[in-house]
Amino acid sequence: MGAALKGFAKFKVPGGKLVEVKLKYNESIESIQILGDFFLYPEDALNDIEKSLLDLNIGESEDKIAKLVDELAKRKSITMIGITPSAIAKAIKMAVGK
Amino acid sequence: MKWRVMKLEVHDAYLNMSIDQAIMESVEAGKSAPTIRFYKWMPSAVSIGRFQSMQEEVDIEKCKELGVSYIRRATGGGAVYHSNSGEITYSVIAPVSIISKDIRESYRIICGWVIDGLSKLGINADFAPINDIVVDGKKISGNAQTRSKEIILQHGTILYNLDIKTMFAVLRVSEEKISDKLIKSAEDRVTCVKNYADISLEGLYERLLEGFTAGKEFEINSCTEGEMKRANALAKSVYSSDSWNFDR
Numbered sequence: 333m334g335a336a337l338k339g340f341a342k343f344k345v346p347g348g349k350l351v352e353v354k355l356k357y358n359e360s361i362e363s364i365q366i367l368g369d370f371f372l373y374p375e376d377a378l379n380d381i382e383k384s385l386l387d388l389n390i391g392e393s394e395d396k397i398a399k400l401v402d403e404l405a406k407r408k409s410i411t412m413i414g415i416t417p418s419a420i421a422k423a424i425k426m427a428v429g430k
Numbered sequence: 431m432k433w434r435v436m437k438l439e440v441h442d443a444y445l446n447m448s449i450d451q452a453i454m455e456s457v458e459a460g461k462s463a464p465t466i467r468f469y470k471w472m473p474s475a476v477s478i479g480r481f482q483s484m485q486e487e488v489d490i491e492k493c494k495e496l497g498v499s500y501i502r503r504a505t506g507g508g509a510v511y512h513s514n515s516g517e518i519t520y521s522v523i524a525p526v527s528i529i530s531k532d533i534r535e536s537y538r539i540i541c542g543w544v545i546d547g548l549s550k551l552g553i554n555a556d557f558a559p560i561n562d563i564v565v566d567g568k569k570i571s572g573n574a575q576t577r578s579k580e581i582i583l584q585h586g587t588i589l590y591n592l593d594i595k596t597m598f599a600v601l602r603v604s605e606e607k608i609s610d611k612l613i614k615s616a617e618d619r620v621t622c623v624k625n626y627a628d629i630s631l632e633g634l635y636e637r638l639l640e641g642f643t644a645g646k647e648f649e650i651n652s653c654t655e656g657e658m659k660r661a662n663a664l665a666k667s668v669y670s671s672d673s674w675n676f677d678r
Contacts, residue, residue: 349560350508367486367678369479369508371560373533373577378481413506413533414560 336362339427345370349414353423361388366423370415377410381420390428397421431528433648436467438518438635443475443499446519448664450583451504452657453523458581462654464524466642468635471512471519475499476600479507479574483678489602498600502675503585505574507561510587511597516622518635520544520642521585529582537561537573540584544571547641548588551627551634561586568621588638589622590631 336356344350349370356363364382372378384404388397401417404410441449446469456462474496478487480503487509488500498511512519522529522540530536541557548555548563548570555571558564563571563586573586594616623634653661668674 365678367481367483369482369506371506371533371575372481375480375504375506375576411533 334358337428339429341423341426342368343419343423343426345415345419348416348419351415351419351423353420353427355424355427357390357428360390361385361424364424366420368415371413372415373411373413377408380404380408381410385424388424390424394418394421394425397424431647432463433524433643433646434463434465434651435639435643435648436465436469436652437650438468438470438632440470440472440514442473443471443477443501443512444665444669445661446471447477447501447503447669448661449653449657450521450523450585451664452661453521453653454576454578454581454583455660456654456657457523457525458578462657464528465521466648467521467523468638469519469521470514470517471499472514473497473499474514474596475501475512476509477501477503477512478509480504480576481506481678482509484676487602489600492599496596496600498596500600500675501669502677503574505576505583505585507572507574509601510572511593511600512587513591513593513596515631516591516593517587517589518631518638519585519587520638521583522642523581523583526577526580526582533575533577534559536582536584537575540575541571541573541586543642543644544573544586544588544638545641546644547634547638548623550637550640551623551629553623553626563588565621565626568619570621570623588634589620590634591624592617592620592622594620 342352350368352367354365398418398421545555561573571588575584
């Protein structure tokens with residue numbers, strides 16, 4: 333396994349806010365930060381979302397990643413405003429260039 | 431339901447954000463009445479949203495050079511330049527049950543109080559979801575909310591006058607972005623009370639006070655001793671710390 337690659341993506345969610353993803357990865361995600369001017373309640377839950385994405389294979393489909401985030405959001409009663417599970421998934425795929 | 435209304439105060443960035451949190455905790459514990467407070471920032475400051483990166487959003491060196499503080503808010507949303515003489519900030523801290531469980535609706539309700547205040551100056555402002563207030567399509571107020579299960583804390587800024595040059599100097603934008611062309615572009619997107627009403631900052635505060643308190647039973651009061659003690663502790667341990675401000 334070589335040194336981790338760095339990925340970055342940023343885009344404005346249509347009708348929403350800016351979402352930005354910074355990550356390190358090889359075949360899977362080794363570290364990830366989700367940033368932006370969105371709202372997410374409770375705020376600490378963003379850490380849970382980030383943790384749930386660690387070790388995710390970067391080949392996973394955008395739909396699968398969105399579903400994973402959506403399920404976590406439902407399980408932990410997370411409310412997102414200006415950002416969506418799909419937007420997070422899209423930013424991740426953009427950041428790894430796929 | 432009797433509200434506590436706190437007159438326009440001036441604090442530094444750390445204490446301003448800490449007072450909001452201390453009041454939120456106190457209202458949640460049933461020790462304080464729902465609260466509306468108004469405040470300014472001395473020194474001027476940049477606040478960034480909970481999920482933003484300080485390094486990406488703020489030119490730290492420029493802030494140090496100009497004596498501008500920088501702080502991460504507990505609320506989401508974007509980076510804001512709080513000029514000491516150019517804006518008024520408000521906070522509303524209240525049980526969810528008396529505002530709205532629905533987050534978008536609660537923004538609309540509280541932003542409505544800002545709009546009512548501006549209307550008393552003859553300014554016709556509109557709520558622009560998710561969290562902005564606009565006049566003639568230009569932003570005059572940005573608002574942000576955090577909430578626990580039971581309590582809402584919404585704070586927001588009402589622009590009194592614009593110092594776009596300083597705003598662009600402290601918010602991280604490249605040199606070319608502070609060219610005249612782009613400053614003009616910002617002026618096309620942002621406006622302020624001074625562009626519409628010949629009124630002092632104090633006068634704006636009085637009208638906002640009317641807008642926020644209309645139809646409410648309230649008393650003018652200040653923070654309790656307990657709230658101030660907690661706020662001072664939070665300012666020291668959290669809001670002025672690098673671990674909080676540079677968390678992302």
